[in-house]
Amino acid sequence: MNILLESRAFYPSVGGLEMMSRGLATAWQDVGHTVRVVTITPLDGDAELDALTVERQPSPAEMQRHVQWADVFVQSGISLRSLHWPVWTGTPLVIIHHNLLSGGQDTGVRAWLKRRATHLGANVAVSGPVAETVPGPVVRIPNTFRPVYDQPSTGEESRDGLLFVGRLVSVKGADLAVEALRRLRKRGIDTTLTICGDGPERDALERQAKEADLEDAVKFEGWTEPDELADRYRHAELLLVPSRYEPFGIVALETLASGCPVVAAETGGLPEAVGDCGLLVPPDDAEGLADATERALRSDVRDNLRAAIPAHVNRHRVDRIATEYLHLLRRVVQVN
Template sequence: MNILLESRAFYPSVGGLEMMSRGLATAWQDGGHTVRVVTITPLDRDAELDALTVERQPTSAGMRRHVRWADVFVQSGISLRSLHWPVWTGTPLVIIHHNLLSGGQDTGVRAWLKRRATHLGVNVAVSGPVAETVPGPVVRIPNTFRPVYDQPDAADESRDGLLFVGRLVSVKGADLAIEALRRLRERGVDTTLTICGDGPERGTLERQVRDADLQDAVTFEGWTDPDELADRYRRAEFLLVPSRYETFGIVALEALASGCPVVAAETGGLLEAVGACGLLVPPDDAEALADVTERALRSDVRNDLQSAMPAHVNRHRINRIATDYLHLLRRVVRVN
């Protein structure tokens, strides 16, 4: 098949959508298909990807040429700016939804148009909560994780301390992780918390640490490159994902692929990302987070959770996910 993948955010930008788009495009091409990627993300000073054909900031003429060439047009993240092309050319359309198709920044006419646009083709939702917001025909295919985190032997590593990974904004709940640690230390639980990530709330979180006299127990690492983060996952006893909401929660998968169990908020797509490999707590509840984390630190609990990881991680490996997409793309092309 000739597959045209539009991913408005793409390498060298870093994020879950960018990771999924690059992983899918590469896997499809490795499977013998011809893939082109179009994106508005500039290359800046980074080197272009040798393994993929990428056109950045294409002109209207370029988009028309690409869509006519394609057997199927895949949008990784819905974009109204290019949806008219497959309508005009009759090219089959698949839209991947990484986020809820309600709320957020899109309101009024723009939100209405996006909902209507889901009837133009077949939609893929990365989680159940996302699927519930898509009016058009929708199937569910979960997210994958970067291969650097695929460390099946890491479950046997010696582990110490808790880990938080994510952007330092309120919805990610780093403040809840710090408060849970404070309560654990009050109970005599001698553990630490490493925070990997950065964002506008870092100063507030650092003050929270000082006010709680936790400077010796909390370390802020800032943004962490994938290789170093893979090592962090290998060495942590648990990853804390106390998000107030997540449409999926790729960091949970990253940790599980590295043998690190998860304590996560029972919200959004985190239930699907964690599966039977972690423990869930009510969102926005630091006391419950402390209670469950204290139980999770027991070796027998951790061993039980780790035993469920191989099957769960295998379901989310890129080759499995890319194959699921290819089955869908073939059906869409045949129908049209």
Template sequence: MKILLDSHFFYPSVGGVEMMSEGLARAWESQDHRVTVVTDTPRNGHEELRDLEVVRGPSIGKRIRLAQWADVFVRSGNSLKSLPWPVLTGTPHVTIHHRPLAESHMGSVRRLMERGATYLCHNVAVSTAVAETIPGRTITIPNTFRTTFDQPGADEENREGLLLVGRLVSRKGVDVAIEALHHLRNKGVEQTLTICGDGPERETLEAKVRQIGLEDPIRFEGWTSPEELTEKYRTASVTLVPSRKEPFGIVALESIASRCPVVASDVGGLPEAVGDCGILTEPEHPEALADGIEQALRPDVRESLHAAMPEHVDRHRIDCIADEYIDVLHSVANGAEG
């Protein structure tokens, strides 16, 4: 099957969409499908991926020819910019929704168009929470995780401290994690927190840490490479995902693949990402997060969480996820309505 994958965000940019797009493209290629990736992301001096055909910033004519070539057109994201090409060429197409669609309001033409576009294709949502916002026909296929974090041999020895990985923005709830650590200290529970990530809220968060006197147990490490994160997941006691909003929660999956339990907000796609491998808590509630951390540190609870991890990780491996997509793409390419 000839697959054209249009991913506005792609290597060398770093993020969940980029990871999913590259992982799916490689997996489909390994299954003997012919895959071409179209992206507007420039290389910016990085070497091109040698084992994938990537077309960057093509002309209108090139986009049309590629759409005509493909048996199925896959849009990674609901960008209206990529919509005309499968529509003009009549190429069957699938849209992968990584985020919820915003509600349409009177006068919001773009939102109306984005929602209307879901009736022109088959839609795949990365979580039930995302699927519920899409008016067109939709199925759910979860995200995968980077294979570098697949650490089935990681054990309970030499694990200590809490870990938080993510962009330092309000929706990630880093401030809630800081408050939770403060609550634990007031209860006599001493824990460290390592924060890996950067963003516009960093200065504000660092000031908050100083204000409540937690400079020693809380460390801001900035952007952290996947190789460094591999070690941090393997040695942390618990990973925190205290998000206010989260379409899925790849960090939770990465942690679980490294056999590190998760304490996460009960919002969006996080319940599906966490499964039975972590503790879900009320969002924006530091006391609840602190209670969840204490629970996840108990040996009997950790034993139960670890027992659930192998099956959960297997469910989200790239080969499994890619196969589910191929079933959908075959169906769409062959004109099926399901």
């Protein structure tokens, strides 16, 4: 097939959507399909990807030619700005929904148009909560993770401390992780917290740690490259994902692929991302997070969680997820 994948956010930008788009495009191409990626993301001095054909900021005429060339047009993240192209050309359409299709910044006419647009083709939702907001025909295909994280874990004797990974914004709940650590240490549990990520709340989080007398127990590492992050996953006792909401939660999959169990908030798509490989707590509940973390730090509990990891990770490997997408793309092309 000729597959045109539109991912408005794409490499060198970083994030879950960008990672998924790049991984799927590469996997489809690796099994013999011809893939083009169109994006509005500029290179900004970074080197272009050698393994993929990427068209950046195409003109309307170029976009029309790309869509006419394609056997199927896949939108990774719904965009009203380009939905008219498959309508005009009759090219089959598949829309991947990474986020809820209700709430957020889209309201009024824009939100109504996006909901109506889901009837123009087939839809994929990355989790059950996301699927519930898609009015058109929808199937669930979960997210995958980057192969860099799919590495053998270290032994238990080399694991040390808690880990938080994510943007330092309120919805990610890093403040809850710091508060949970304070409560754990008050209980006499001598552990630490490493925070990998950056964002507008970093100063407030550093003040929170200082006021809680945790300056020596909380380490702020800032933005962390994937190779280094994979190593941190392999050496952490637990990953804390105390998000106040997550459509899916790729960070949970990343750390599970590295053999590290998770304590996460029971919200959005996180229960699906975690599976039986972690403990779930109510969102926005620092005491519950501390309780579950204390429990998961017990070696017997952590061993049970780790035993469930291989099957769960195998379900989400990129070759398997890409194949599920290809089954859908073939059905959509044949119908049309």
